[in-house]
Every structure is written in C-alpha cells, then in structure tokens.
Amino acid sequence: MVTTKLEYSHTIGIASFEGRGFMNPIDIKYNNGILFVLSRSNASNKNNRVSAVTIDSEHKFEFAHWGEDKGKSILPTAIVFDKNNKLYLSDEHLNRISIFDCNGNFIDSWGEYGCDTGQFNRPSGLAFNKQNELFIVDHLNSRVQKFDEKGKFISSFGLFGTKEGEFNYPWGIALDNEENIYIADWRNNRVQIFDSSGNCLKIITNFNGSEFNKPSSVHIDNRGYLFVSNWGNNSVIIFDEKQNYLSEIFGDASLSKWCQEFLDVNPEQSSWRENAGLYEEEKKFWKPAGIETNENLIFISDSCRHRIQIYKK
Amino acid sequence: MITSIDNKILIAHLLRRAGFGCTYDQIEKLSLMEYDDVVDLLINPEYGPPKDQDLLDRYFIASVEARTARHADPQWTWRLAKSEKQLEEKIALFWHGLLAVGGIKLDHGLAMLEEIDLFRKYGLGKFGTLLLKISEDPGMMYWLDNQNSHKDAPNENYGRELLELFSMGIDENGEGSYTEDDVKTAARAFTGWASRPTPPPFFLGPFPMEFSFDKSDHDNTEKTFLGEKGNFNGNDIVNMVAKHPSTAKFICKRLYLYFVSETEDWDEINKLSEVFLKNNGEIKKVLEAMFKSEHFKSRDIRFKKVKSPSDLVFGISRLVDKYKIPNLDSAELAINTLLMGQFLMNPPSVEGWHEGEEWIDSGSLIERINYASTEISNTSSYGVKRIIEIIKETNISEPNDLINRTLETLGYIDITEKTKEMIKDHLRKNKFTNKEDKILDVLKIIVSTPDFQYC
Numbered sequence: 156m157v158t159t160k161l162e163y164s165h166t167i168g169i170a171s172f173e174g175r176g177f178m179n180p181i182d183i184k185y186n187n188g189i190l191f192v193l194s195r196s197n198a199s200n201k202n203n204r205v206s207a208v209t210i211d212s213e214h215k216f217e218f219a220h221w222g223e224d225k226g227k228s229i230l231p232t233a234i235v236f237d238k239n240n241k242l243y244l245s246d247e248h249l250n251r252i253s254i255f256d257c258n259g260n261f262i263d264s265w266g267e268y269g270c271d272t273g274q275f276n277r278p279s280g281l282a283f284n285k286q287n288e289l290f291i292v293d294h295l296n297s298r299v300q301k302f303d304e305k306g307k308f309i310s311s312f313g314l315f316g317t318k319e320g321e322f323n324y325p326w327g328i329a330l331d332n333e334e335n336i337y338i339a340d341w342r343n344n345r346v347q348i349f350d351s352s353g354n355c356l357k358i359i360t361n362f363n364g365s366e367f368n369k370p371s372s373v374h375i376d377n378r379g380y381l382f383v384s385n386w387g388n389n390s391v392i393i394f395d396e397k398q399n400y401l402s403e404i405f406g407d408a409s410l411s412k413w414c415q416e417f418l419d420v421n422p423e424q425s426s427w428r429e430n431a432g433l434y435e436e437e438k439k440f441w442k443p444a445g446i447e448t449n450e451n452l453i454f455i456s457d458s459c460r461h462r463i464q465i466y467k468k
Numbered sequence: 469m470i471t472s473i474d475n476k477i478l479i480a481h482l483l484r485r486a487g488f489g490c491t492y493d494q495i496e497k498l499s500l501m502e503y504d505d506v507v508d509l510l511i512n513p514e515y516g517p518p519k520d521q522d523l524l525d526r527y528f529i530a531s532v533e534a535r536t537a538r539h540a541d542p543q544w545t546w547r548l549a550k551s552e553k554q555l556e557e558k559i560a561l562f563w564h565g566l567l568a569v570g571g572i573k574l575d576h577g578l579a580m581l582e583e584i585d586l587f588r589k590y591g592l593g594k595f596g597t598l599l600l601k602i603s604e605d606p607g608m609m610y611w612l613d614n615q616n617s618h619k620d621a622p623n624e625n626y627g628r629e630l631l632e633l634f635s636m637g638i639d640e641n642g643e644g645s646y647t648e649d650d651v652k653t654a655a656r657a658f659t660g661w662a663s664r665p666t667p668p669p670f671f672l673g674p675f676p677m678e679f680s681f682d683k684s685d686h687d688n689t690e691k692t693f694l695g696e697k698g699n700f701n702g703n704d705i706v707n708m709v710a711k712h713p714s715t716a717k718f719i720c721k722r723l724y725l726y727f728v729s730e731t732e733d734w735d736e737i738n739k740l741s742e743v744f745l746k747n748n749g750e751i752k753k754v755l756e757a758m759f760k761s762e763h764f765k766s767r768d769i770r771f772k773k774v775k776s777p778s779d780l781v782f783g784i785s786r787l788v789d790k791y792k793i794p795n796l797d798s799a800e801l802a803i804n805t806l807l808m809g810q811f812l813m814n815p816p817s818v819e820g821w822h823e824g825e826e827w828i829d830s831g832s833l834i835e836r837i838n839y840a841s842t843e844i845s846n847t848s849s850y851g852v853k854r855i856i857e858i859i860k861e862t863n864i865s866e867p868n869d870l871i872n873r874t875l876e877t878l879g880y881i882d883i884t885e886k887t888k889e890m891i892k893d894h895l896r897k898n899k900f901t902n903k904e905d906k907i908l909d910v911l912k913i914i915v916s917t918p919d920f921q922y923c
Contacts, residue, residue: 169672170535170672178530197528200530248795326526342522417671418671427665427668431675433666461671
C-alpha cells in the first residue's frame with residue numbers, strides 16, 4: 156500500500172468572539188484568493204459568523220452574525236459558492252438557506268421547516284453541481300434534496316436507515332468531476348457515493364484497517380482525491396481518485412500569526428503556555444470539520460481549536 | 469395493603485425526590501413494578517455516556533471544548549432534562565452542591581464537566597472513594613488553592629474545607645470532632661497535590677486539566693491526625709476521615725436534607741448513619757434505606773420540600789416531554805435555573821447552595837411561575853398534548869373530578885383544599901369555548917399555585 160505524508164504549511168486563526176479570529180469554525184470555502192470561514196460558536200455567546208480572510212492571515216470582513224433577521228444566522232452548518240460567486244449558507248435552527256454576494260452583502264433567503272418536498276429539518280452540508288444546482292443534506296429528514304439556485308425543488312433521494320442508500324444523521328457532501336455525490340453518513344460511520352441520480356455506487360466504511368468514526372465532512376480536490384474528516388477520531392483521511400487510502404493526519408499546527416502576536420503582547424499568557432509545555436498537544440486536530448482545497452493547498456477547519464490548519468497538496 | 473393507586477403515588481413521590489419527576493405514562497409503566505424494585509432500579513444505574521452524546525457534541529460543538537461553565541451548559545442540562553438514569557443526575561447535583569467548585573473562579577468548563585461526571589461515576593459508591601477522587605480532581609485543587617500549598621508553606625484551604633464542609637462537619641450540637649491542629653495536619657498531608665499547568669484558553673481554547681503530584685513538594689514527615697500518629701499523606705487523611713462516625717452523620721444529614729426533608733430529624737439521620745458505617749460509606753445503601761423507609765414514604769414528607777430551580781425546570785421539561793433531540797432551547801435551559809437563583813456549575817461559594825425556602829423570593833417566584841405556566845401551555849410539546857389527551861379520555865363533567873384527574877396527570881401531585889376551592893370557583897365563573905381550553909386553564913392555574921413549588 157502506498158502511503159503519502161502531507162506537508163504541513165501553516166495555520167490561520169485564533170479563538171475570538173468577534174473580529175480577527177474564529178469561534179468553532181466548522182466550514183471553509185476558498186473563492187478568488189479569499190478564505191471564507193464559518194464560525195459555529197455556541198448557544199450562550201452567539202458569535203457565529205462568516206469571516207473573510209486571506210491565506211496570509213489578513214482579516215477582511217465578516218457577516219451572517221447571530222440573529223433571525225434576513226442576512227443573519229443562528230446555528231449555521233455549511234457554506235458553499237455557486238458558479239456566480241454567490242455564497243450560500245445553511246442554518247439548521249432556522250431551516251433556511253441564505254445567499255450573500257462575495258462581499259458579504261445579503262441577497263436572498265429561502266426554506267422552511269417540515270418534511271414535505273422542498274422543506275427542511277436541519278439542513279447541513281451544501282454542494283453545487285456544474286449546472287449550478289444546489290444539493291442540500293437535509294439531515295433530520297435523512298435525505299439529499301436538489302434545488303435550483305432560486306430555491307425551486309428539483310429532486311431528492313435517501314431515507315433513514317443503515318442499509319445501502321440510507322442515511323443516519325448525514326452531514327457533509329461533495330461532488331466529484333463526474334458529478335458523483337459523496338455523503339458523510341455521520342452516524343452510520345461511512346461515506347456513501349451516489350451517481351447524479353442518487354443511485355448508490357459505493358460505500359466506504361474503513362481505511363487502512365480502521366473504521367470511520369463519525370465522518371463529518373467530505374471534499375474532492377481537482378485530482379479527484381477524497382478527503383474525509385474523521386470527526387470522532389480527530390483525524391483527516393485522504394484517498395486517491397479511486398478511493399485507495401493514502402494517509403491519515405492528526406494535525407501539525409504551529410502557532411498562527413495571530414496567536415503569536417497575542418502571545419507577544421501578553422507575556423504572562425506566553426509564560427503560562429511555556430510552563431504547560433503541551434506543544435505536541437497543541438498541534439493536534441480537535442473535531443476537524445469542513446475541508447477545502449485550491450490549486451496548491453488543503454485547508455482544514457479545526458473546529459475546537461478555532462483555527463484552519465493548512466497543508467500543501 | 470398497598471393499592472395500585474398508592475403504589476403510583478409513592479412511585480411518583482420517589483421520582484420527584486430521587487429524580488426530577490416523570491410523566492403520567494412513565495408512572496403507569498413503573499407502577500407495574502413493586503415500589504422497592506423501582507428503588508433498586510434507581511440506585512443501580514449503569515455508568516456511561518448517554519446514547520445521544522454524539523448529537524450533543526455535533527450540535528453544540530463549543531460545549532465539547534467548553535471554555536467556561538456557560539459553554540458546558542448544553543452537556544449537563546440535556547442529561548438533567550432527559551437522562552433515564554435520574555438518580556445518577558440527581559446525586560451528581562447533590563455532590564456538586566456539597567463538594568462545591570465554583571465555575572467562575574475555575575473558569576474551565578471542561579474541568580467542570582469532568583467533575584460532574586466524577587459525581588455520576590462515584591456518587592453512589594463508597595464515600596471514601598468519592599472523597600479521594602475529588603481530592604485528586606484538578607478543578608478542586610485549583611478552586612481551593614492547593615497549587616499554592618507547599619511543603620514549607622502549607623495552604624490550609626483544602627484541608628479545612630475537607631473536614632468542615634466535605635466530610636466531618638459539625639454534629640447536632642454544633643460541634644466538630646476535629647481540632648485546628650487536625651486542619652493544619654490535613655493541609656500538610658495534601659502538600660504537593662495540585663493540577664498540572666495548562667496553556668491559557670484565550671488563543672486555542674482550553675486543554676483538559678490533569679491532577680499532578682509533586683513528591684519533592686510533599687511534606688513527608690510524621691504527623692498527628694485525629695489522635696493518630698504516622699507519616700500521613702492525602703490518601704491516609706481521606707481514609708481516616710471517610711470512616712469517622714462524624715462523617716457518617718454529616719453526610720447522612722446532608723443526604724436527608726436534600727432527598728427527604730428540610731427539617732432535620734436526627735432519629736432518621738442516625739439510622740442512616742448506622743447504614744453508612746455498616747456498609748463502609750456506600751451511598752447507594754444509605755439511599756436504599758432512606759427511600760425504602762416508612763418515614764420517606766409517609767404522607768408527612770410529601771410536598772413539604774421546596775423545589776430547587778433544577779427540580780422545577782427539569783421537572784417541567786420532563787413533564788412536558790419537550791425535547792426529542794438537543795436543540796437551541798435545550799441548550800439554554802440553564803438560563804432558566806440561573807434566573808431562579810441556581811447558576812449550575814457555579815455554586816455561590818464552597819458551601820454550595822442554601823436550599824429550602826431560601827430558593828424563593830419575589831423575583832424568583834415570578835420566574836418560576838412564568839416558566840412553568842409557559843411550558844405547560846405549549847401544546848406543541850408532546851407531553852402537554854398527552855396530558856390533554858388523557859384527561860379528555862376520561863369523561864369528566866364535575867370541576868372536582870377535572871381537577872383531581874389533572875393532578876394525576878401532572879404526576880399524582882397534591883394541592884391544598886383551599887387551592888382546589890379557588891380553582892373550582894374559577895371554573896364556575898368562567899366559560900370555555902372548548903374542553904381543551906378548559907384543561908389548559910386548569911393546568912396553568914395549578915402550576916402557578918404556591919403548592920406547585922413543593923415536591
């Protein structure tokens with residue numbers, strides 16, 4: 156078996172309730188040189204938001220903060236860009252899809268609670284196909300629904316269960332170049348691959364002799380490589396375009412630029428960190444979620460460490 | 469001769485005290501068992517995470533790396549509101565109030581959750597084991613400054629609270645069985661016990677706290693404690709304290725006040741103390757004797773204890789059966805107990821909460837009534853729908869019958885005759901457009917009465 160070790164590049168992020176930094180980032184998308192990071196935050200602090208940052212740690216702007224009004228979010232789950240550079244955001248509390256331009260300006264929203272066709276019960280992962288049709292993992296309805304970009308229902312597949320083609324609290328979604336659909340079937344501890352019509356093609360339950368533990372996110376890069384966030388085991392697993400296992404990573408984070416700056420101006424905190432000396436622990440993923448790639452880099456949202464770990468392809 | 473209805477009434481009483489109460493249907497199901505068998509079921513929970521732990525973690529990811537007590541809330545409140553192992557949560561709350569660690573000073577939600585879980589795991593076992601575990605709890609060590617207790621300069625904080633508030637306490641005559649020198653010796657024995665330093669949480673979130681023992685900073689010399697001489701360490705102190713008759717009395721008094729009555733009954737407490745000593749401090753044996761006693765089951769004990777904010781909030785949550793899976797509302801349940809005066813995972817001091825009538829003042833009473841009234845009127849909750857359905861199934865026309873049936877569906881609760889007359893009068897004076905509105909009105913009135921503040 157051929158295994159490859161990814162080369163770590165650098166880390167972006169610092170725990171922050173607002174402004175520069177993230178609070179439990181669970182999804183990430185790259186668009187025209189900017190990383191859009193979705194912070195989930197928590198019920199009491201209510202600091203969820205989408206932050207726009209550069210790969211060099213320049214904080215640009217943020218939007219989609221806490222609230223029920225249009226352009227706001229409560230429990231956001233995923234983001235995705237369509238082919239017109241519009242950002243779509245799913246919210247599992249509001250059962251709503253919100254649309255923004257790439258400057259964070261609100262455009263539109265749609266969606267309502269329910270189990271009928273076109274309705275949602277906690278929408279999570281999002282993905283567009285080449286026809287600019289949006290796939291939404293409607294996770295408590297145990298199905299994947301397809302809509303046009305305006306929110307008009309087209310089709311759906313899936314139902315609750317553990318058999319082939321069934322889902323148990325599914326979460327992330329990705330499409331490959333042939334428009335096959337990959338679903339992180341979270342509570343079934345597997346990744347299911349479907350054709351564009353929703354017929355199950357393949358099920359991946361293990362890798363390198365191990366089983367998945369609550370996979371949260373899937374991503375396909377331009378080579379067809381499959382990345383899976385093995386959320387329950389705090390690792391990311393990489394497969395080649397034929398789903399052959401390549402490697403598993405557990406995190407290699409160094410101090411981000413923002414963290415270093417924080418410690419530089421807070422010598423007491425820096426001393427506290429040195430006294431603890433948990434440098435190896437600091438490197439590790441803690442509940443990795445959304446994964447994104449561009450031409451050269453792999454971005455992994457490290458949700459409980461409030462940062463994005465970046466690797467070279 | 470225990471009748472079927474008596475059995476239901478007793479089981480409902482047991483569930484309100486050993487847990488947070490339950491629905492009419494749950495009482496029906498449990499009443500197929502003998503009362504003593506229900507006690508046995510409650511005192512023998514199988515330790516382990518809830519089946520929906522993964523959902524809690526997924527939906528409330530910030531509670532996985534809980535930076536503060538508030539961040540940790542969704543984890544514990546879900547179990548308080550939903551766990552089928554009710555006594556496991558109730559005893560955790562008891563120990564949380566007795567072996568109290570304040571979340572604001574500790575400022576580490578992860579450590580608080582670890583501590584609550586410690587109470588679940590060891591809270592019904594031998595008290596000596598629990599006391600040793602809490603003495604090795606990094607949150608407790610930090611909270612009571614034991615990291616500042618050194619061989620050459622012992623800090624007496626932990627040693628003092630261990631004896632005064634956590635174990636031996638004071639007896640019915642208001643006197644302790646230990647001396648000031650014993651406190652100093654205990655402090656010396658615990659030198660070197662601390663928590664490992666962790667990185668600050670302000671840039672990467674928190675890291676789990678761990679216990680540490682620094683042998684080089686431990687007073688390794690001979691000591692005198694409770695009249696005995698030896699080179700005692702913290703383990704020895706815990707062992708000596710845990711088997712002391714004063715500890716048996718103190719712990720049993722606190723258990724009695726928490727589970728049975730706010731008025732000390734030393735005859736009953738002494739009986740429990742004997743069980744404690746005979747069973748090497750095994751808490752489940754004490755609780756078994758307590759719950760199976762005629763004293764606990766007597767009518768005089770029922771509905772005389774003021775519900776704590778947790779009793780009220782999680783009791784209502786269970787009654788209305790509102791949550792199927794964790795959601796934003798369940799994650800924020802702790803706000804309700806906070807508004808009523810109980811900041812979970814942040815007791816006001818090392819003494820824990822002052823229970824009983826002190827829970828209620830004009831402000832908290834309004835919060836209690838508003839919360840209960842709002843929840844019981846929410847017909848989207850499964851439990852409310854079910855209560856209405858059960859009452860409708862019984863063809864009732866008389867106000868008195870309606871009130872009595874409603875009291876049964878609320879868990880065989882009691883209200884005074886005066887309150888009943890007031891509700892009857894209300895029903896006579898008002899017209900209702902349909903039966904459901906009438907039932908909802910009675911439900912709202914009952915949960916708004918002073919009687920409902922007692923369990």
